[in-house]
Amino acid sequence: QVNLKIDHLSVSVDAGATILEAARKVNVRIPTLCHHEDLCVAGNCRVCVVEQVGLDRLQPACAIPVSEGMEILTNSMKVRNARKQIIELLISEHRAECTTCYKNGKCELQSLSNEYIVGESGFLPLVPLKGYTIDEFSPSIIKDDSKCIRCQRCVRTCDQIQSIGALTVAHKGGEMKISTFFDKPIYEVVCTNCGQCVNRCPTGALTEKTYINEVWNAIDNPDKFVVVQTAPAVRIALGEALDMDPGEIVTGKMVAALRRLGFNAVLDTDWSADLTIIEEGNELLQRLKRVLKDKETDVKIPMTTSCSPGWIKFIEHTFPDFLEHLSTAKSPQQMFGALAKTFYANKIGVDPSNMVSVSVMPCTAKKFEANRPEMRASGYQDVDFVVTTRELAMMVKQAGIDFKSLPDDDYDSIMGESTGAGVIFGATGGVMEAALRTVYEVVTGREIPFDGLNILPVRGMEEVREASLKIENPLPEWDFLDGVEVKTCVAHGLSNAKKVMEKVKNGEADYHFIEIMACPGGCLGGGGQPLPTSPEIRKKRAEAIYREDAGKKIRKSHENPEIIQIYEDFLVEPLGHKSHELLHTTYTP
Numbered sequence: 001q002v003n004l005k006i007d008h009l010s011v012s013v014d015a016g017a018t019i020l021e022a023a024r025k026v027n028v029r030i031p032t033l034c035h036h037e038d039l040c041v042a043g044n045c046r047v048c049v050v051e052q053v054g055l056d057r058l059q060p061a062c063a064i065p066v067s068e069g070m071e072i073l074t075n076s077m078k079v080r081n082a083r084k085q086i087i088e089l090l091i092s093e094h095r096a097e098c099t100t101c102y103k104n105g106k107c108e109l110q111s112l113s114n115e116y117i118v119g120e121s122g123f124l125p126l127v128p129l130k131g132y133t134i135d136e137f138s139p140s141i142i143k144d145d146s147k148c149i150r151c152q153r154c155v156r157t158c159d160q161i162q163s164i165g166a167l168t169v170a171h172k173g174g175e176m177k178i179s180t181f182f183d184k185p186i187y188e189v190v191c192t193n194c195g196q197c198v199n200r201c202p203t204g205a206l207t208e209k210t211y212i213n214e215v216w217n218a219i220d221n222p223d224k225f226v227v228v229q230t231a232p233a234v235r236i237a238l239g240e241a242l243d244m245d246p247g248e249i250v251t252g253k254m255v256a257a258l259r260r261l262g263f264n265a266v267l268d269t270d271w272s273a274d275l276t277i278i279e280e281g282n283e284l285l286q287r288l289k290r291v292l293k294d295k296e297t298d299v300k301i302p303m304t305t306s307c308s309p310g311w312i313k314f315i316e317h318t319f320p321d322f323l324e325h326l327s328t329a330k331s332p333q334q335m336f337g338a339l340a341k342t343f344y345a346n347k348i349g350v351d352p353s354n355m356v357s358v359s360v361m362p363c364t365a366k367k368f369e370a371n372r373p374e375m376r377a378s379g380y381q382d383v384d385f386v387v388t389t390r391e392l393a394m395m396v397k398q399a400g401i402d403f404k405s406l407p408d409d410d411y412d413s414i415m416g417e418s419t420g421a422g423v424i425f426g427a428t429g430g431v432m433e434a435a436l437r438t439v440y441e442v443v444t445g446r447e448i449p450f451d452g453l454n455i456l457p458v459r460g461m462e463e464v465r466e467a468s469l470k471i472e473n474p475l476p477e478w479d480f481l482d483g484v485e486v487k488t489c490v491a492h493g494l495s496n497a498k499k500v501m502e503k504v505k506n507g508e509a510d511y512h513f514i515e516i517m518a519c520p521g522g523c524l525g526g527g528g529q530p531l532p533t534s535p536e537i538r539k540k541r542a543e544a545i546y547r548e549d550a551g552k553k554i555r556k557s558h559e560n561p562e563i564i565q566i567y568e569d570f571l572v573e574p575l576g577h578k579s580h581e582l583l584h585t586t587y588t589p
């Protein structure tokens, strides 16, 4: 332990802790910009400077480790003046169009300039804004260099959390900028559209591309029937953007809000998550049969999940020889979209050319996924517009809805009923848990032997988790699985996906099934979720997801009555002809 004083308050912290961490321990707030809890220290914005008694030079609190007997002043006149000048310099190079900026009210630079009353800065007229680029080509992300303060949070996110390096630092000194390979649009480089950079950008330099106006136009058009689906992880995070605390479950209020916004049908991606389990679970069993029983050698095991579009883009770029390991099942968003404009349109008597399919997702990559050429199985674009959790919150505010006082409404039917297995898709390990609940029961005729259906080994925030499950006394059809230890692996964040895939590539992994989600924590930590993000916030969202699961009457996908019904009415059987036409696809390098 190291003992020091922060603003005359005594504090003890572990050796190696920074001044910033010590200050937080005694509830002293030091402002930061380049610092982020998820990322390594950069120390390049200098906003966190503090005074160390006995030293002339100010110190960046985020980068300097504590030492015994240190005395730190975080709020002296010297510190305040320096901080104000640093903020003024940042503002002088920033296109400060705050009132019209998408990040207005959520911009960390804006908050600081407000706190330090930067209105009368001498720097403002001195440093003219240079020529800048606004890259709007991507369907998911907008990069506006004129608002970049070069803190490099995005660069560190792309490198450390995602192992991609699509964003890099180019040039030096005053010319320094955040760039891409040959300064190409992000749409043309190895960006996976995950939006983790957007979540950590302190200003409006990186934002999601919004489709709010397109959705309002569709709702206002009397000739259009507008259906909306809501992803699992939206219901446990939307409240954060509407003055509620992290971890509050707002499923019913969200449904009520969507109805008041004017959507014609409010349906649930959790329903198609249940459907995904049926299709993907059966695909896994078919692959295992072909390998273990029929001794086929060209069938790819381990099979990996395929619902995270950032992960799909990553494997396409980074491990193109392993694309056949991906399950052919489309993501729940896209299964829903394909069925909305076929099965559902037919059921309610709406011409699919007059249907507009909207999804609310925690994810920026879902915008890209909806636009992929593979996603037109209905004969139309299956999902027309994707809005993030943040965009939905904005629509709720635009409509003047008092979200907190809304009643709890129920989803419409059909394609609105879901199980606990569907909702846990939103947390890392959830797809695996949902699949195991169903697959084990299909193979043995018995419920999976975990207390209360909670398969704890696949839960949690550990970067890579492994779990195995021994099959004993299967039903006669599956006797080749008797005694087989089904080995599974779960990874979240693409740097962890890379570690797992390197093992697969090097023949060091004997897994049967791998779940990969592109974002830290899974979709609950997606690039479209309310700001800010931190390990603590993601933990609260995960706890909420599992509470939602525990509170569901039905917690296994194969017991969802609306899933049973669609096989009876339309799909006939898992992996059947209709399923292949609408619910499965393959990706080519």
Ligand code: HC1
Pocket (backbone or CB within 6 Å): 230, 231, 232, 233, 234, 269, 270, 272, 273, 307, 308, 309, 331, 332, 333, 334, 361, 362, 363, 366, 425, 426, 427, 517, 522, 523, 524, 526
């Ligand atoms: Fe996800 Fe999925 S869980 S990918 O994270 O499989 O975005 O929430 O909607 O499609 O269901 C996201 C979340 C989401 C799909 C489902």
